[in-house]
Amino acid sequence: MEEDLITPLLESARGESPLAALHATVRLRGEVERLEAIHVRRARAQGYTWSEIATILGISKQAVHKKYGGSRRER
Numbered sequence: 001m002e003e004d005l006i007t008p009l010l011e012s013a014r015g016e017s018p019l020a021a022l023h024a025t026v027r028l029r030g031e032v033e034r035l036e037a038i039h040v041r042r043a044r045a046q047g048y049t050w051s052e053i054a055t056i057l058g059i060s061k062q063a064v065h066k067k068y069g070g071s072r073r074e075r
Contacts, residue, residue, distance in 0.1 A: 009028045010024075012024035013025045036057075040068045050064055050065045
């Protein structure tokens, strides 16, 4: 389902019109952030630690915990 949205946005982001490409890039960023949040929730639900997730994302455990809510959102 996500691919149906991502593919046309990628094509637009590579387009000739700078403003259209910029608009597509902004929308891509939003979609990637949404997907990241989904996968973080899935990883936590499957028992992965904040440290493991942080390593994959290339950020600190504290940063990923702060961004995705930690125990507040797991309740």
